[in-house]
Amino acid sequence: MSAAPDDRKPHDRGGWPTDEHVDTHDHAHLDWEWRTDALVRVLSAKGVISTDQMRRAIESLPLERYEASSYYERWSAALEALLVEKGLLAAAEVDARARGAA
């Protein structure tokens, strides 16, 4: 985890100190990544969530989680948080379903 310059939120990366090189290769997305991308679009089109709400949810992830997550892991975590906030999902039922128990 890198220290946030001047109390920034974790998404605000412009000029954030790093020695990392850019991995310029294209990587194929996994099925769940395509589906998460699509799910967010479908929910936005239906008016269940908005782009700005998604943005706020991604930007609210803790720094450590933000940096440790891949792009669609951030999306998925933010979407879940947003849907829990809206009362459409409960974190416990997502836990249970992901474990295969429900």
Added chain:
Amino acid sequence: MSEHDHPHEHAQRDFQPDEEPTASALRAAAIEALLTEKGVVAREEVTRVVEATRAQTPQAGAAVVARAWSDPAYKERLKARPFEAIAELGYDIPIEAPQLYVVENSPAQRNVIVCTLCSCYPRALLGPPPDWYKSLAYRSRVVVEPRAVLREFGTVVPDDVEVKVWDSTADLRFLVIPERPAGTEGLGEDALAGLVTRDSMIGVSDALAPEGAEVRAG
């Protein structure tokens, strides 16, 4: 995310059989399954959007750039009123699409786009953004050391060429018109469009040299 480590026998059926679903994959599948059961979305709606997104290519962007190279009046229209100019070529930009600003490379200046905050990108023209565009390294560095970042893409920018970096937002996207390669004077728009790569419209590379042309050194 070790708290969500689960046995693999619960793999959802949409995963490749030889692919072990990660905790993230299982959780994403759980979210979708629950929303489906609650009637918030239908599985087929999500599948349709996946298929549409996967089918998107930078072809629309390439066609627009090829027309701009071929027709100076079109290029001016594209820069002044991008959506109208893009619609002239029969491409439909969704009405809710964010504003687009078209920037043009010249021998004295080149342009690079980024979204330091996330991944904003002219999807309607270029399809989904590449992974590196969304990477923390690209987002952090390209605004402070664009020449070093471009070198990592194999693009060396001479010191006397100015580099302008454009930072996208949810409401404003950018498209780069790369320089038209030398030796393309006789080419028609379709052949020209074949030289316009996604990366050249993001600004990290040049357009391709035409077949048979000497590759520009450097």
